[in-house]
Amino acid sequence: MRGLTTFLAITGLAFAATAQVRITEAMVNPPGSPDAGREFIEIQSCRPNFSLQGYWLIGIDGDAIYNPGNIHWAIDLSSYSTGANGLLLVRDGSATLLPAPADETTVAAIQFAFTEAGMGNDSYTVALVRGFTGQVGDDIDADDDGVIDNPLWEEAVHAFGWTDGEPTGRQYAEPLNGVNVPESSRVRNDGSIWEPDGIIFFQNGSWIAADIGRASGAGDFGPFQTSNTNRVVSGTLPSQFNREVTPGNLNPGDKPAVEGDVNCDRCVDDADLLQVLFNFGGSDNATDVNGDGIVDDADLLIVLFSFGSGC
Ligand SMILES: [Ca+2]
Ligand SMILES: [Ca+2]
Ligand SMILES: [Ca+2]
Ligand SMILES: [Ca+2]
Incomplete structure (x- = not known):
């Protein structure tokens, strides 16, 4: 029985579709400036040393002055595989962010990967897709209404995004199988809106999007930690999590990739x-x-x- x-x-x-790769962590707006050289996106595959043939990371503008739906940058991951722990860390510079990535992690250091000025710190979306057919400057939202009318990929895998409080700001993560961090959860006492600096996804299904600052004694390259106050949490964060930002290391409570999974x-x-x-x-x-x-x-x-x- x-x-x-x-x-x-x-x-x-x-028969349930299971994404083999997910975004696990990202920092869009590091403390201090310039942003470029200190931003990152981390993804993890379920199985080790996973070929990313056909996978792309793309940035999508959401702010009215930059044309909502504009492809801001696009990174072809085809020549990379994840590491033995399943992690790929995409960096826009070669100076190490602290804590240093795990030895098992594949690190892709690409100068100006997210453009020379870095990812947008306003209304913005980052997506992981398969079979990207567009290019930088293409527009997935011709009438800027926040609805994707020109998809440029075969499959949307995962995404995150947020708006910055301007009524014309757009985000596209939910239809890309991702998370739009609700603006209603980001209202300051004076009524203004704060935008997250980064997001961390955990394997138990929870996530945190938050302002990010330097940990005690940290310099420009970290270690960084999430804010205690400006944060949005979905689900129950793992008990192991202690506000740390961990580029290229397994998120607290998460497991490495497993062959055959x-x-x-x-x-x-x-x-x-x-x-x-x-x-x-x-x-x-x-x-x-x-x-x-x-x-x-x-x-x-x-x-x-x-x-x-x-x-
Ligand atoms: Ca930025
Ligand atoms: Ca547009
Ligand atoms: Ca086979
Ligand atoms: Ca399994």
């Missing part, structure tokens, strides 16, 4: 096995563990050899 129950429970999961719960068990079996002979991207375009016995063997890992 237990087998049948498990089978039925898994059947529902087997198909459904992204950082544990290889019968759920992963069944997902491979249900997709056997197909080309489901999430289930194609070795990335050769087909779900077959090679993928099955990887899952079997990893059975129990991370659990």
Whole structure:
């Protein structure tokens, strides 16, 4: 009976799309200036050393003076793979942000990756997409109403965004499978709106978007910490989290990538096995563990050899 129950429970999961890569942390507006050279975006894959062929990070302007929907910058991640812990840290400079990234993390240091002035500190969206077909300066929102009318990607994977309190400010993260940080949660006592400097996503589904300052004794390159007051929290933050910003390191409470983990719960068990079996002979991207375009016995063997890992 237990087998049948498990089978039925898994059947529902087997067809749920599971993103293999997520944005895990970003700092758009570091304390002090200039921003450029000290910003970062961190992403994590469910499985280690994951090829990012076809993945792009893009910045989307939301402020009226910059044309809402304008592609501000676009980074092709195709030549990168995540590290053994699943992390890729995208940096716009080579000077290390503290704490230093883990040895297992892949670091992509690209000068002016987010433009020479850095990511916008106003109404702004950052998205992770697959199959980006546009270029910098293209407009995904011709009439600036906040609704995407010109999608330039095959698949929207994850995103975050916010507005800065101006009525014409736009954000695009929710239709990109991401999070718009609500403006109603960011009202100061005097009625003005504060914009987050960064966001941290945790594997338990919670996230925090907050102002970011220097930790005690920190210089321009960190360590940084999230504000105690200007912060928006969704869900229950992990008990291990103590306000730290951790570019290129696992977020507190999070687990590293696990070989053979198909459904992204950082544990290889019968759920992963069944997902491979249900997709056997197909080309489901999430289930194609070795990335050769087909779900077959090679993928099955990887899952079997990893059975129990991370659990
Ligand atoms: Ca910035
Ligand atoms: Ca526009
Ligand atoms: Ca799993
Ligand atoms: Ca395969």
